[in-house]
Every structure is written in structure tokens, then in C-alpha cells.
Amino acid sequence: MNTTQYDYLVVGSGLFGAVFAYKAHQAGFTVLVIDKRFHTGGNVYCENIADINVHTYGAHIFHTNNKEVWDFLNSFVSFNRYTNSPVANYKGRLYNLPFNMNTFYALWGVKTPDEAKEKIEQQRRESGITEPKNLEEQAISLVGKDIYEILIKGYTEKQWGRKCTTLPAFIIKRLPVRFTFDNNYFNDLYQGIPIGGYNKLIDGLLAGIEVKTNTDFFANRAYWENTAEKIIFTGKIDEFYGYRFGKLEYRTVRFETETLTCENYQGNAVVNYTEREIPYTRIIEHKHFEFDKQPQTVISREYPSEWKEGAEPFYPVNDEKNSALYGAYAELACKEKNVIFGGRLAEYRYYDMDKVIERALDKWDNNG
Numbered sequence: 354m355n356t357t358q359y360d361y362l363v364v365g366s367g368l369f370g371a372v373f374a375y376k377a378h379q380a381g382f383t384v385l386v387i388d389k390r391f392h393t394g395g396n397v398y399c400e401n402i403a404d405i406n407v408h409t410y411g412a413h414i415f416h417t418n419n420k421e422v423w424d425f426l427n428s429f430v431s432f433n434r435y436t437n438s439p440v441a442n443y444k445g446r447l448y449n450l451p452f453n454m455n456t457f458y459a460l461w462g463v464k465t466p467d468e469a470k471e472k473i474e475q476q477r478r479e480s481g482i483t484e485p486k487n488l489e490e491q492a493i494s495l496v497g498k499d500i501y502e503i504l505i506k507g508y509t510e511k512q513w514g515r516k517c518t519t520l521p522a523f524i525i526k527r528l529p530v531r532f533t534f535d536n537n538y539f540n541d542l543y544q545g546i547p548i549g550g551y552n553k554l555i556d557g558l559l560a561g562i563e564v565k566t567n568t569d570f571f572a573n574r575a576y577w578e579n580t581a582e583k584i585i586f587t588g589k590i591d592e593f594y595g596y597r598f599g600k601l602e603y604r605t606v607r608f609e610t611e612t613l614t615c616e617n618y619q620g621n622a623v624v625n626y627t628e629r630e631i632p633y634t635r636i637i638e639h640k641h642f643e644f645d646k647q648p649q650t651v652i653s654r655e656y657p658s659e660w661k662e663g664a665e666p667f668y669p670v671n672d673e674k675n676s677a678l679y680g681a682y683a684e685l686a687c688k689e690k691n692v693i694f695g696g697r698l699a700e701y702r703y704y705d706m707d708k709v710i711e712r713a714l715d716k717w718d719n720n721g
């Protein structure tokens with residue numbers, strides 16, 4: 354006899370959980386979403402300070418090439434025309450990101466793509482790297498030694514707390530290298546910030562669905578396991594298995610947020626501080642995501658550190674050791690009949706928002 358109350362229990366109301374819950378609800382199933390935080394939305398949640406949408410868990414800029422994902426989101430919210438074009442501050446000098454002709458001109462005075470390519474090629478030859486094996490080698494072979502030392506090394510070592518020679522090359526492959534004067538940080542066709550904020554998107558996805566916040570799955574695991582036919586788990590996979598093979602490592606970020614009585618503090622939403630000696634990686638000025646004009650402004654300095662119990666596990670550390678450990682947990686997860694694992698924590702992947710949404714839509718189509 355079926356004694357469960359719901360068809361689906363969704364653990365975590367971040368983008369993965371919210372999208373999956375929406376699809377299940379639309380299909381007529383009964384769904385309960387629980388989240389241990391006091392709010393829904395996971396890391397895209399924003400709080401309103403001085404009438405500005407403040408990205409509580411770090412700046413979130415939506416970008417994608419996937420039209421299906423874009424159209425899906427646009428059925429809940431419209432997006433503004435925000436285009437991410439961060440500026441890097443190294444020892445008081447400013448450089449445009451991602452690496453493009455503006456950056457090369459500021460660094461070397463080169464004015465044409467051929468001059469820039471020649472400069473990079475010369476530095477690549479001098480380094481003797483043919484097959485890049487780690488982030489340092491990948492970076493030098495993509496953009497040369499000068500850019501590596503000025504814009505990458507310090508920032509990356511602060512962000513990941515590890516030497517660039519021990520980090521996987523794919524982390525840096527995320528960033529475009531362009532021989533045009535184009536400061537758009539992303540190559541994707543679609544980009545922007547939801548008009549009305551990310552909370553509006555999450556509220557749209559979860560409309561009509563039962564949600565309990567301040568509710569930790571592990572505080573009453575046996576009860577929650579018996580409450581639904583299937584569980585969608587978007588928390589930490591190692592925690593789900595009681596850390597039986599050991600703990601996966603994460604990076605966390607401490608945000609130091611201040612309201613300032615000036616209209617415009619830094620003239621850009623994102624300014625990265627790439628030198629090692631400055632302890633934060635970047636300063637976010639939230640109002641610029643939405644072209645706001647309030648008399649005040651809110652800024653957040655980001656201080657990355659190693660994750661410890663009690664902090665937010667933001668970035669999976671996909672080095673060899675952790676990838677192998679994740680593999681052991683993933684093998685157990687494959688054998689589960691009634692539990693679906695998804696999202697950044699459960700899949701231990703450095704997913705952007707569009708990829709998480711794509712995965713949730715796929716999981717619904719294939720396993721729901």
C-alpha cells in the first residue's frame with residue numbers, strides 16, 4: 354500500500370530543485386520542496402538593501418547559448434540588457450577583461466591583432482609549453498606570461514587557495530581570449546539579469562508548490578525519506594552518504610557588504626583585484642546590474658577561503674583527489690532507485706546557472 358504523502362520531495366530550492374519541482378508540478382504530481390535556508394532560490398537569492406537587489410551569495414549574471422533554456426526562463430521573467438564587462442585592478446592600474454585587444458593595448462601598447470598575437474606567441478615559445486597539463490601551463494599557452502602574472506596568478510591562487518600548477522586547466526578555459534576590442538565577458542548569445550530580480554524567477558517556478566524553508570533534510574532524514582515516492586537531492590552528495598569515503602573539499606566566500614552614501618562607487622558592477630597582496634578577489638557594486646540610480650550604493654568585497662562546517666560550500670574543488678572521491682560517491686548514487694541527484698553540490702560540478710537548468714530539464718525528461 355502506498356503510504357507516502359507526495360510523489361516528489363525536492364531537497365533544495367536552488368535553480369535545480371526549483372526547475373525540477375516546476376516540471377513535476379506542471380505534470381500534475383504532488384511536490385514538496387524543503388530548504389534548510391530561511392529563503393528559497395539557493396545561491397541566486399537576492400536581498401533588498403537600500404532599494405537595490407543585492408546578490409547575497411555572490412554576483413550572478415545569467416548567460417547561455419541554449420535557446421530552450423532562454424525561452425523557458427523568459428516565460429517567467431524578462432531580462433535586461435546587462436552585459437558583463439569586468440575591470441581588473443592590478444597594483445592600481447586598470448585592465449579590461451576578458452583578455453581582448455583593450456587588455457593587450459593597455460599592457461603592451463599593441464594596436465593590431467597581429468601585433469598582439471605575435472607578442473603572445475613569443476611568450477608561449479619562450480615558456481616551452483607544448484601540452485598544457487595544469488592551469489598555469491594552460492594560461493601561459495593561451496595568453497602568455499605577462500597576462501598570467503598580472504591578471505591570473507594572484508587572482509586564481511586567492512580564489513582557489515592552491516598553486517596554479519596544481520589546478521585543472523579547464524578553470525581558465527572558461528574565459529574568452531579575443532583579438533577584437535570587445536569587453537563582453539561571455540561569448541553566449543543570450544545574457545542579462547532578470548527584471549525584478551532572481552527572486553521573481555524563483556517565485557514563478559515555485560508558484561502553487563508547497564515549500565518549507567528552515568528545514569534540513571538531515572535533521573529528520575528517516576521522516577523525509579518516507580514522505581515521498583522519489584527524492585530529488587540537490588545538497589552535498591558526500592553528506593548524503595554520511596561522508597563514508599571522506600569529505601569532499603569546497604571553496605567558500607565571505608562577503609563583506611557595505612551601504613555607502615555615494616551614488617556611484619566604482620563605475621562598474623565588477624572590479625577584480627588580481628594582485629596576491631589584496632586579500633579579496635573582487636568588489637561587486639550591485640546597483641550596476643540593474644542600471645539603478647539611487648542616491649546610495651551597496652558594495653560587497655569577496656574573500657575566498659577553504660570551506661569548513663557552517664560555511665556555504667560554493668565551489669567544488671575539481672582536482673584529481675576530489676574528483677576520485679566524488680567518483681566513489683557517484684557510483685553509489687547510480688544505484689539509487691528512488692533518489693535523483695542534481696545541481697552543483699550533488700553532482701560536484703562547477704556548473705553555471707544555464708547548465709544547472711539544462712540538467713534539471715533533462716533529468717525531468719529522462720528520469721522524472
Ligand code: FAD
Binds near residue numbers: 570
Ligand atoms: P544551490 O543554489 O546551491 O541550491 C542548493 C540548495 O539546497 C540551497 O538552497 C541549500 O540551502 C539547499 N540544501 C542543501 N542541503 C540541504 C539539506 N540538507 N536540506 C535542505 N536543503 C538543503 N552561474 C552563472 O551562470 N553566472 C554567474 O555569474 C554565477 N556566479 C556565481 C557566483 C558564485 C559566488 C557562486 C558560488 C556561483 C555562481 N554561479 C553562477 C553558479 C550558480 O550559483 C549555480 O549554477 C546555481 O545556483 C546552482 O544551483 P543549484 O540548485 O545546483 O544549487
Ligand code: UDP
Binds near residue numbers: 509512525528625627
Ligand atoms: N580568473 C583570473 N583572473 C580574473 C578573473 C578570473 O585568473 O580576473 C580565473 C580564475 O582562475 C577563476 C576563473 O578564471 O577561478 C574563472 O573565472 P570566473 O569569473 O568565470 O569565475 P566565477 O564567476 O565562477 O567566480
